[in-house]
Amino acid sequence: LIETALAIGLLLGMAWRLTYIAGALFSLLIWSTAEGFGGPYTSGATNLGSALLYALVFVAFGLFESFLGPSPYSLDYYLARRFPKWKSAAEWKPQRIWPEIRPAFDWDHQLGAIGAVIVALVLALSTLASATNIGRLPATPANAAAAVSPLKLAAASVSPLSMATAGEVNKRPLPVLPPLIGDGAEVDINLVASDATIEIANGVQYQVWTFSGTVPAPILHVREGQTVHVKFFNNGMMQHSIDFHAAQIDSSVAYRSINPGEKLEFSFVAQVPGVFIYHCGTPPVLQHIGNGMYGAIIVDPLRPLPPADVSYVLVQSEWYTQQVEGRLMTGDYNKMVAVTPDLVVFNGVAFQYKDNPLAAKVGQRVRIYFVNAGPNLWSAFHIIGGMFAAVYPDADANHALTGVSVYTVAPGEGVVFDAIMPHAGKYPIVDHSMRNMELGAAGLLNVTQ
Template sequence: MSVSTDPPRATSPAGAWRSLARVVNPLLPWIGAAVALGLLVGFVVVGVFKPDTAFSSGAYAGGTGAAAGAVADVKFDIELGDLYVKPSSIDVPRGAKVVLNVVNKGAMDHSLALEGRDEPMIKPGGSTTINWDALTKSTQAWCTVPGHKAAGMVLAVNVQGDTAAAADHTTGAAAASNSAKIDANAKPAAGWKAYDPILKPADGNKVHEIEMRVKESKIEVAPGVQQNLWTFNGTAPGPVLRGKVGDIFRVKLVNDGTMNHSIDFHASKVSPDVEMRSIKPGESLVYEFKAEYAGVFTYHCGAAPMIHHMGNGMFGAVIVDPPNLPKVDKEIVLIQSELYLGPNGEVQDLTKMLANDSDGAAFNGYFNQYAFQPIEVKRGERVRAWVVNAAINDELAFHTVGTIFDTVWKEGNYQLKRGGPDHGGSQTLDLSPTQGGFVEFTLDAPGNYTFVNHEMRNLSRGAAGVFSVK
């Protein structure tokens, strides 16, 4: 049984759900077009109003003592910032040598590399002089930090008289067209295994020592689609940490990656300047906190740009049990995230993340994961599903078809407790980005119970799975 891959069968409830999903799909191009239009308008507005007059709109600023008959060198002042290059284009006479005075006014490292060649990083507040040999055709320079080019950190270098200038432009929407595509009819290869959703009880230790190694590696996120994810311990989501109020979590973060990373535990009260600081490749830090509050907390990398690090796999959950939490028959964890696909095997697309233009969503990191491998539940057993919304942009409306939640705990509080005086029922747990909670329910007859993000566009694009009762 699967959610989005079988033909619709209106006679079964699950079939009706699939039909519903197909009703939504035709609307998606319109939604995409609206987003693209908004983005375009945004770029135009920035293009018209942002340029600083100090840079004379990218016209060259003057020559340096050229001999008669030779083409004078040209100089430009270039400002780099967090995800922009100012000006964004320069005009260069054919055959002129180019001198760039480059300053980094951003809060993170950047570079400006002609055609992506090796150039040193410029620290925040730093500056450097870059020399280019005479150019004969129009080209580009860009920031070589992963994702920054796609986010717009590109300098168009227009060599005068070369009309190919505008055509060779591979950023933004054009880059997105090379991105990997999810085939809704594809299935995982034989031997594929789902992320184990079963959650073990807290181990009873008062101190939890955990090593979290940052790894950048290719991981399958949908059938046939791999992305170069940035992860904690090699999976996205990273490991689920669990303990009780009063416990100590001592986490050693080791950066085995190629860029700065950090970790931010929402379960902690610490100085962000200390524990949450970014560390360079090869470095490590110890982040220790006492769990003073019960909750279902997100953790994520906070290195800049945070949206890219969190969106490209650096997220997970810490569960601090509420006091007197009753035992149940089965506990599972479902962490929802979104997919913003880059080209196959490459990092996810920062531009799409900023534009909230996702390709889909996932529970525990894989598109339609538990539709491909349903979660088995025994008839009548009490299930507690811990749910976290680790998506960077969209809401999670967690709903399970064919049951009612009799217990809901969200963001530190029971909203509904089994056997309580009101004895109401809950249909959907609503979670904004980073929020978490749990629901409890039973499934009383054999069948396939689809669980979804009832925010409909993600329901039909990967944020769905199945509880199977034999």
């Protein structure tokens, strides 16, 4: 509103003195309150902000006017002639006698000038629309940080010749199913809640909350019927907890939150086979999962599935980011609530298996233990160019689905997929929800002879 009043004052030549003073002060105000475009308040800003410049422009206008005297091309000129007191609002030297200046141009020129002023006035009034636009995010430093896209940061470091969408992610081991933790009737699991910084896209880091330092958390592999002893220690900065979907247990005891420095122990029998999520369940759970506290536990069935030649574990999840500085991101809880992810990833890193594909041979049974950690989005899991040989929603071979090309995996759900590729080739592994695929939920299965 102040902007619009200033614009009208400038265009009509009305109350110039007030306009200049208010304009300069208002520009300084914008500059000093970091209204986004105003000042150097985003990290990495390299200029002083444009608002300071406007303040100087207003000062310059004031100086011009005081040297050159009043102009006949202004409302002030006419108002002051009719109401002499108006001068005090309009002029730097009100005591000066108004010279009788006649308009120097003929009417044709004047009409042109008036037309131009009207056009400019309409434009100025149209800014009212944006000034009162409620739906727009205010230009605060927090919103500016939230607007930084990790994918764009990742792409910025990529040579234009690279085929990769978001650069070549640092290579890490393929997510092969690890061996059973133990062969006996009982196994021990030690997990530590701890803060860490990990890569979520090429060259882009995120300040995560983890189980044992990685996202996803360590892959746990047990067998149906084994008793699992869980030892959980909180080495983080706040309360955390651990919730195993593979267990049937009193959650108010086993899954309770513990303070930093405390430990928690419980045991459960892995009675139900399958692939399950485990995650932190401390409120707001959305934030604890959103910041990285999830993993997969595989419970092998006593009545085995058809033997697989190669087995991988994929955990899908979303990242909701805001910039800390440079290429370091942290979580954005507002985005988690609004479900506006910046990245959707397999095993924590956008596009990591595009540059470093999963591998298999023609005719091999490739098993993918798939967990969707969410926290919010469903996955439409798909291998482009492929057909699942079997989908096991419950790890029971008698319940296998066949003839499925896309299968839905809800947040928190785990499903076992078998694929047998009859031809060599590079098969994209994706979340067939296209937005999610473009945000990073895409990798490759490289099938060779």
